[in-house]
Amino acid sequence: MKSRTRHCELIITAWALFSFGLAAFAAPAKPNVLFIAVDDLNDWVGCFGGNPQVKTPNLDRLADDGGLVMMNAYAPSTVCGPSRSSILTGAHCYRTGVYGNQNNLKNAPKAKDLVTLPEYFSQHGYYTISMGKIFHSHPVPGSEERDDGQWAFDEWHKWLGGVGPESAERPVSGIPNLPEETGYHRKAFDWGPTKGNDEKLMRDHRTASWAADQLNTRDFDGKPFFMAIGFTQPHLQWYLPQKYFDMYPLDDVDLPKTLANDRDDIIDDKGRPLYHTSTTWARMEKYGKHREAVRAYLAAVTFVDECIGVLLDGLARSSYADNTIVVLWGDHGWNLGDHTLWCKHSCYESSLQIPLLVRAPGIQGGQRRSALIETIDVYPSLCTLAGIPLPEHLAGQSFVELMRNPDTKWKEAAVSRFRNGDTIRTDALRYTEYTNPKGKRTSRMLYDHSSDPLENQNVAEKRTDESQTLSKQLNQIKGRDGKPGGK
Ligand SMILES: [Ca+2]
Numbered sequence: 001m002k003s004r005t006r007h008c009e010l011i012i013t014a015w016a017l018f019s020f021g022l023a024a025f026a027a028p029a030k031p032n033v034l035f036i037a038v039d040d041l042n043d044w045v046g047c048f049g050g051n052p053q054v055k056t057p058n059l060d061r062l063a064d065d066g067g068l069v070m071m072n073a074y075a076p077s078t079v080c081g082p083s084r085s086s087i088l089t090g091a092h093c094y095r096t097g098v099y100g101n102q103n104n105l106k107n108a109p110k111a112k113d114l115v116t117l118p119e120y121f122s123q124h125g126y127y128t129i130s131m132g133k134i135f136h137s138h139p140v141p142g143s144e145e146r147d148d149g150q151w152a153f154d155e156w157h158k159w160l161g162g163v164g165p166e167s168a169e170r171p172v173s174g175i176p177n178l179p180e181e182t183g184y185h186r187k188a189f190d191w192g193p194t195k196g197n198d199e200k201l202m203r204d205h206r207t208a209s210w211a212a213d214q215l216n217t218r219d220f221d222g223k224p225f226f227m228a229i230g231f232t233q234p235h236l237q238w239y240l241p242q243k244y245f246d247m248y249p250l251d252d253v254d255l256p257k258t259l260a261n262d263r264d265d266i267i268d269d270k271g272r273p274l275y276h277t278s279t280t281w282a283r284m285e286k287y288g289k290h291r292e293a294v295r296a297y298l299a300a301v302t303f304v305d306e307c308i309g310v311l312l313d314g315l316a317r318s319s320y321a322d323n324t325i326v327v328l329w330g331d332h333g334w335n336l337g338d339h340t341l342w343c344k345h346s347c348y349e350s351s352l353q354i355p356l357l358v359r360a361p362g363i364q365g366g367q368r369r370s371a372l373i374e375t376i377d378v379y380p381s382l383c384t385l386a387g388i389p390l391p392e393h394l395a396g397q398s399f400v401e402l403m404r405n406p407d408t409k410w411k412e413a414a415v416s417r418f419r420n421g422d423t424i425r426t427d428a429l430r431y432t433e434y435t436n437p438k439g440k441r442t443s444r445m446l447y448d449h450s451s452d453p454l455e456n457q458n459v460a461e462k463r464t465d466e467s468q469t470l471s472k473q474l475n476q477i478k479g480r481d482g483k484p485g486g487k
């Protein structure tokens, strides 16, 4: 009797396995996508090595736990609008025509025909849902509303409140603004403790908790999901619970190496230095606040890391834990006093390099990749991972094979643009050229990362053959990526 029962069990098990195999063969489960944007996060993340002092246990855990760390990933521009427009369309700024935050992707004449990543996934059977900053936000003329890219998702939610400093007076950092500073930066470059000391009240923390709840309570109409979550720190202002500042005792904070005359070797076509001292840098210098501001950025990174941990923990305890692609990206880099610059408005490596972490089911992670990745490569990569055909307009390249095999043949350059500067990064060099409105080159920079990783020695006029070669390569890519089809 016992052996007969055992025999029946075997038949049932075999039938179940056979049926499961047929089902898997007929319709393999599509992986979900968790798409995480972090505003103004540079490579000051433990696993990226940009600053050994930073504390990012959750991002480092993602890297160790199946993540692939893209060590040389670059933004196409150094402000939100063009950078986000490019990752969301898989097309370079030269193709979208979105070069600055004043251009809205939705109305950009050259980009109107480009289907954005969430729209494309929705068209291919995904339930798309979002909270937080994914698209750059634009005013809607004649309306109190804002265009935050709601139109690109099946379900879109505005972020939930948040908490600021105790006092409404600005700035709260204790430094006066300079008279010549106007508008946004007069108030924006600020930091200080929030009212109370509770991170759960903060906007990004609420976004993370909301997303974790969705993952544990929703079935998304039985479809695979594409969930886009946008965190706003470490974008200014750095108003944070005091405990995050306390994690970095001020006297122990190291500053990035800064040379006072660093930018004097960037000369325009009339022989004059191209740059004047940035007003923010001058203010920080005058009031001796560089170290406090570096600490505030570190604190903001650790705070957003905590929020990312809430989200990843939510995913880990959900039923989607094993079948969800996670891609986490910063929209551009950030300067913290290096090159006598604060913020992100330059063609230096520090403005352009981004953190990019990808974890995909079935692909071994816990590794690093050194290939040059552009954010326009994310769109085709996610399509490939999801088994969706690539739309024709994409200019980027799927890095899925590179995820599997570090020796995969790959592109040799990454290009970016900020204002009138176009820049190209190769394995060892970064070359940048600035042009006037008539397209005439007015200035250029060449840095050799093999000997000068901090980009302090501009050798463009000493190594003119290499400058010329890179200029040609850069302009070929600009021409190619500006065309429909991108290739
Ligand atoms: Ca940004």
Ligand SMILES: [Ca+2]
Binding pocket: 261, 262, 263, 264, 265, 455, 456, 457, 458
């Ligand atoms: Ca220099």
